[in-house]
Amino acid sequence: MVHTLKVNGQTHSLDIDDDTPLLWAIRDNLGLTGTKFGCGVAQCGACTVYMNGKPLRSCVTPISAVDGEITTIEAIAGKEADAVQTAWTARDVPQCGYCQSGQVMSAVALLKENRKPTDRDIDLAMNGNICRCATYVRIRAAIHDAAKALEV
Template structure:
């Protein structure tokens, strides 16, 4: 056993775990955050995607000892009320069918929009290609990402001083 210090969803955590334990199991079984899913166990399906210092990683293939001291964000850490623009767009476009892959899909989409605020269809397809959806909701995923992008870009154009825009 080893003592591993992590920050998960902005909360410091100290875990006593085997150093080679996959981050996924530390998140799910030790910390108790079950939104991140196990899919394939070989980093091919994307169901276990979390952000490590802001970048998407497949948590099933990363040993917890390799991320000591780093900031991890899970689906639970995106927002308190599922009101992140990507989560809202997922609901508006009814993306999930079975829903199993969706937390990984959302985490990949959030990472894409962070680096590419106005993605093209090609950008989306490239960024999301590592996320497998057995239900085949790829068209709705793309539409939801465009919707979230538009909302996030509109929000970024609002005045920072609290002034309201529009007709009076």
């Protein structure tokens, strides 16, 4: 069946099965490989994208359930994204880097909703984003740094 998707501001028509996960449409059909496959059961967060500005696990979202604009890591932009990316680099958050697109997408979404997150707010927002390298302390510190940078 033909599905029309708006991804990163561009409209695409894809002739794929209704039950194809959004992740595979993004990666295989559109060639946007920043969104990663991790677990396939929405537990690790590597596949996080936004649908209408809200984080979504694309590995378990069938293409037939997509109802709105999709944003991937390739198109994330704005002051929150800039602050997170700067803090990530300053804190040396990435190790292997595999989970980073999902981590960044979740962190940016948090800061768009909450400019002064507590440790608990961060833990709740980042819950389900697994980092194999266990940089959780640096991730939390980087989110606090990004929040402070957004205050000015």
